Amino acid sequence: MTLQGILCSACLRPLPAELWSGLEGQRCPDCSAPVLVKVFPAFAQSKIGSLPQPLAADLEASCFYHAQNRASTPCDECGRFLCSLCTLEIAGRTLCPICFEANLRGRKIQDLESSRTMHDSIALALAIFPAFLIWPILVTAPLTLFWIFRHWNSPRSILPRTRVRFYFAGLIALSEIGFIVVVIAAIFLVRR
Amino acid sequence: MTSSNYLRLSPKNRTFTGFSQAWLGSDHLLIVNSSRLVERYQRFAFADIQAIVVAEGGRRAIWQAAVASVCFAFSMWVQFTFGKRFFAAIALAALLLAILDIARGPRCRCILQTAVSGERLYPISRMRTARSFLAIITPAIETVQGSVPVEDFAAQAAMTPQIALAESTAQPPAIERPLGYTPEILFGLLMLDSVLVFAALRSTFTVAFGLLPTMYFAEFLIGILALVQSRTRSATSAAVLIAAFLCIIIDPFALSGVAAWPGVVAVFQQPSPDAAAWNNQITASSTTVFLAVGWRAAMAITGLAVCHFERTAKGE
Numbered sequence: 001m002t003l004q005g006i007l008c009s010a011c012l013r014p015l016p017a018e019l020w021s022g023l024e025g026q027r028c029p030d031c032s033a034p035v036l037v038k039v040f041p042a043f044a045q046s047k048i049g050s051l052p053q054p055l056a057a058d059l060e061a062s063c064f065y066h067a068q069n070r071a072s073t074p075c076d077e078c079g080r081f082l083c084s085l086c087t088l089e090i091a092g093r094t095l096c097p098i099c100f101e102a103n104l105r106g107r108k109i110q111d112l113e114s115s116r117t118m119h120d121s122i123a124l125a126l127a128i129f130p131a132f133l134i135w136p137i138l139v140t141a142p143l144t145l146f147w148i149f150r151h152w153n154s155p156r157s158i159l160p161r162t163r164v165r166f167y168f169a170g171l172i173a174l175s176e177i178g179f180i181v182v183v184i185a186a187i188f189l190v191r192r
Numbered sequence: 193m194t195s196s197n198y199l200r201l202s203p204k205n206r207t208f209t210g211f212s213q214a215w216l217g218s219d220h221l222l223i224v225n226s227s228r229l230v231e232r233y234q235r236f237a238f239a240d241i242q243a244i245v246v247a248e249g250g251r252r253a254i255w256q257a258a259v260a261s262v263c264f265a266f267s268m269w270v271q272f273t274f275g276k277r278f279f280a281a282i283a284l285a286a287l288l289l290a291i292l293d294i295a296r297g298p299r300c301r302c303i304l305q306t307a308v309s310g311e312r313l314y315p316i317s318r319m320r321t322a323r324s325f326l327a328i329i330t331p332a333i334e335t336v337q338g339s340v341p342v343e344d345f346a347a348q349a350a351m352t353p354q355i356a357l358a359e360s361t362a363q364p365p366a367i368e369r370p371l372g373y374t375p376e377i378l379f380g381l382l383m384l385d386s387v388l389v390f391a392a393l394r395s396t397f398t399v400a401f402g403l404l405p406t407m408y409f410a411e412f413l414i415g416i417l418a419l420v421q422s423r424t425r426s427a428t429s430a431a432v433l434i435a436a437f438l439c440i441i442i443d444p445f446a447l448s449g450v451a452a453w454p455g456v457v458a459v460f461q462q463p464s465p466d467a468a469a470w471n472n473q474i475t476a477s478s479t480t481v482f483l484a485v486g487w488r489a490a491m492a493i494t495g496l497a498v499c500h501f502e503r504t505a506k507g508e
Contacts, residue, residue, distance in 0.1 A: 009303035010247035043242040
């Protein structure tokens with residue numbers, strides 16, 4: 001049993017069971033803050049992983065990583081036999097620890113990714129902020145265009161997001177390059 | 193558009209550095225913490241969520257109204273036109289923020305509890321958002337976990353001796369963050385600035401025009417940084433920091449800035465300001481110079497002493 005108590009989110013003290021009804025208008029007895037509690041069945045269920053079974057006979061298939069354990073399932077990626085200790089259920093697939101790490105490094109499973117870089121926001125920032133000081137656009141405008149081409153197909157956010165920032169960044173960078181060209185041309189004309 | 197199976201659960205909870213937002217996935221809750229250039233994801237499987245607790249609280253409107261009142265009072269008190277406008281603008285902004293805060297409804301703290309953690313959900317920061325969040329996520333979780341009457345949980349809880357999480361679980365030792373040196377830097381800067389202010393107010397407009405704005409900017413910037421980092425500091429240190437910051441804000445509009453400003457205005461009002469005008473001596477009274485230098489020196493000595501005693505007490 002994993003029953004530990006539900007804690008008030010304001011004072012972090014346990015809330016009595018009478019307040020778990022999920023009704024409005026109840027108050028924490030310790031801090032008097034109005035609380036809204038929603039408890040789910042997982043609260044009362046223990047989640048103990050199954051223990052690996054030892055080999056009963058020499059002819060039984062053993063785990064690739066633990067020779068003393070009976071294999072219970074193969075890895076969906078490499079096919080190695082795995083005991084219940086080595087089995088990882090990720091996004092509907094059964095993986096061994098090595099394949100799991102390979103997927104994590106290769107960013108093959110979206111559900112494993114813990115962060116993503118927003119290259120479109122970087123391109124937009126690169127196009128806009130240096131423009132306030134004017135002269136850095138000599139470097140940052142071409143750099144913005146390079147960044148857009150380099151990361152056009154890079155993974156974007158896992159949330160709904162368009163490429164509109166790339167388009168804006170590109171437009172601003174092109175305008176800045178046009179401005180630079182006009183200024184240089186004007187300097188040459190004035191000198192003549 | 194990126195193909196996505198996520199449904200938005202909350203509006204963006206914006207901060208100075210980014211935002212956080214809750215999304216509903218097929219079998220998990222996704223919390224996105226964005227610093228604008230990088231997004232970080234936290235996933236909570238529906239099967240693992242034990243409880244969601246929302247507690248109302250944290251009214252900031254009172255503080256914002258208090259700031260507005262203080263600023264209005266300053267705008268009345270300060271004689272300098274720019275100072276009046278500056279404080280009036282801050283007061284107006286604080287008042288608008290307070291009104292907006294009230295209009296958005298009461299704030300709340302939402303904690304998602306699993307078997308091994310209690311995670312604060314920052315995107316759920318208003319009671320209104322919390323209600324709509326619960327209305328969507330509860331059926332999604334119950335689809336995975338099933339539904340059990342609350343009375344059953346209560347009965348189980350009655351049978352099991354209830355112990356606070358803090359007592360039942362072995363807690364890791366608390367990590368003590370070392371005290372930063374930002375307050376010391378601020379007070380050191382104030383000490384240095386007391387000399388520079390004296391030099392600026394006893395010399396020409398050129399010197400004052402070069403020195404004073406840079407000083408104000410540096411003091412303001414480091415003051416903000418010190419205030420932000422003052423959470424780990426003692427109450428005395430925090431009080432001295434707040435006092436120092438208030439003096440930093442008031443000084444340009446009441447002391448050194450007022451003394452230097454008429455001369456600068458006079459220079460710029462001339463049709464063609466010549467070198468001689470810039471080399472005019474600043475006509476600051478001795479009292480102004482004494483006060484502008486004095487508060488900096490006094491605050492620097494007090495602050496450095498308080499920081500020293502705080503470090504000694506903590507054994508650093």
